[in-house]
Amino acid sequence: MGKSRTNKFRRPQFTAEGLSVTAVKEMEQDHGEVFDGVDSPAGELLEKLQSPSADVREFACASISRVVQQSQTIPGFLQRDAVRRLGPLMLDRSLAVRETATGALRNLSACGGHEVCDDMVKQDVMTPLTALLRETNAALSIKGQKNTVEDVANEAVNLLWNLWWTWLTHCSGHWLQVWLQHLCCHIIYRFLLPHNVNRSFTLLIPVLIVCFVLRPLTGSVWNLKSSLPTARQAQTLNALMATLSQCLELDAGTLIPQLHQAEVAQSATASEAGNMEDHQVAAGNMAVEEMEDDDEEGVGPRRNGKATKIDKDFSDLLPRGKEELREATALLTAQQTSLEIIVNMCCSDDPSDDEWEEASSSDESEMCPDGLSEGNTSLLSPLCLSAEVHGALINHNIPEKVLKKTKFPSSEAMDVCRHNPTWKILMKKMHQVQYRALTCLHNMLSTMDAESLGGAAALQAVAQHLSTLVFSPPEIPKEEEFLEAVTSAMRSLLQIIAYMKVPQCTTPQQMMSLSEAATRCDVVSVRVNALAILGITGSTLAKEKGTAETLQMIGNALLQVATKDANLVVCGEALDALFDVFADGDEAERAAENINLLSALKAIQPVFKAKIRKEGKGKYSPEQLCVMDNIKVNLRRFIGYLETVVKK
CATH class of the missing domain: 1.25.10 (Leucine-rich Repeat Variant)
Incomplete structure (x- = not known):
């Protein structure tokens, strides 16, 4: 899928090693030689970070960025408090300094491993980083400012990603607390969604956030909400719900055929051009090639110790493979994860063993006159959602969006997958989304009052929909996961309908x-x-x-x-x-x-x-x-x- 070309902010030209040409000349005059990053002491470069000259500060940041790609140099910088010195420069008055300082920290995080990333978080790199992302978001909202901050934004998001990936692979409670404290999910979402103009991938921004930020937290982020300051809980909830809502808004039944059509079109174009190179390699190099076509200013710090072109998209956050298929897979995975998170939100806490022991008392004094225990009727079970969660679900139209996902996968999308071997893996994923949606519906019906769900008329419509799912096929579906989800939803719905005396x-x-x-x-x-x-x-x-x-x-x-x-x-x-x-x-x-x-x-x-x-x-x-x-x-x-x- 192609990327639209945009006008670029002209920043000082960089050499192939990632150094500002102007800064190199200035330093050559000062020192009589071109800087050799491996041999020069870290202390001298770190001192240059305090220079009143923006070019010198930029040069020092770019030099550090290049040097730390050789892992043996990293301890020397860390011992001299490099993180605390580079951090404030992410908010420097010069955009070029902001970019190179953030790039230096990005390379430090990429080349230093999880121990260095952990050290960076302990030294509070998240405070200036999140402040930078917030400022970048504000700047991108101003007409005419977009192109001047895109490069800074690219480095900031990639640094954030490196830190997040470290938490993913070496998780600890401290990391999660820091992540939630700075509301990084909200920052990324607000930063990316309104401003990404490079490609149609804009629609999949909430998908990326769910797949690579929220999916690993499905079982823990909601449980740890109480560890946040009270003032932060509402913000976190709204940010989370907005992302989930945007993700569920996407229609996989429409997007999957479109993505497959785009794949076919690109394959035909490649064939006509006689391009024998594998398509996924071409897709992976697309951003680099476009940067080279624009000019030579786009050289910057990269992962894996290599100075390559800065790319402008987030496809590297997805598993490698065909781009369109990867996007479709990520979409379905994200929607399944979104529904799983909502399921957890709508679950009441399980009673403790002591509570169950108390409830199991067979004292006949606790029985009703007709011989049935008062706790026997599930129709009167108390609702367990807090006002904040209940309000957030309603405000973001979550029940309506969940109900739409309970439908069987569209025949058009299923046909695409059925007739293309590499896309067949999506058929099960589409059904998984439906199953999770039915489970989600069950939990919402169990924990939300009828009026919030639309009243008697809406509940009757839901009942009609569920009966269609079960009884419209030639025979009742035998898939166990479907039966478990749909019968749970029907059970909860019938309880409400019976209580309300709805036909x-x-x-x-x-x-x-x-x-x-x-x-x-x-x-x-x-x-x-x-x-x-x-x-x-x-x-x-x-x-x-x-x-x-x-x-x-x-x-x-x-x-x-x-x-x-x-x-x-x-x-x-x-x-x-x-x-x-x-x-x-x-x-x-x-x-x-x-x-x-x-x-x-x-x-x-x-x-x-x-x-x-x-x-x-x-x-x-x-x-x-x-x-x-x-x-x-x-x-x-x-x-x-x-x-x-x-x-x-």
């Missing part, structure tokens, strides 16, 4: 077919979700007239699972669903009598208790044992309730 858009027969498909799945959570869905459906039907026959069908299905499933958690869920369906109502009483529910439960009771005693501690967690203990108590109480019904 369901699915028939009991459809729910039965889903349950039958789910019971053949090896994933326990899928079977549990399907049983819960049947329980919610049945408890709603029990309040309506003429539903006894349908309740009998549901009851028989639940009894079958409670009797035969080898997993105690699944058996317990089937019993729990039976309690919900047959707890009250004339239709429920009639159906219970027709299927001999009382006799069936009396036969199940001793078997269930024995399994808990024999298998419980060895195979199940304390949390699961707590739930089964409550179900065991509720089973006894429910049998007592049914006996009173029979005697009436």
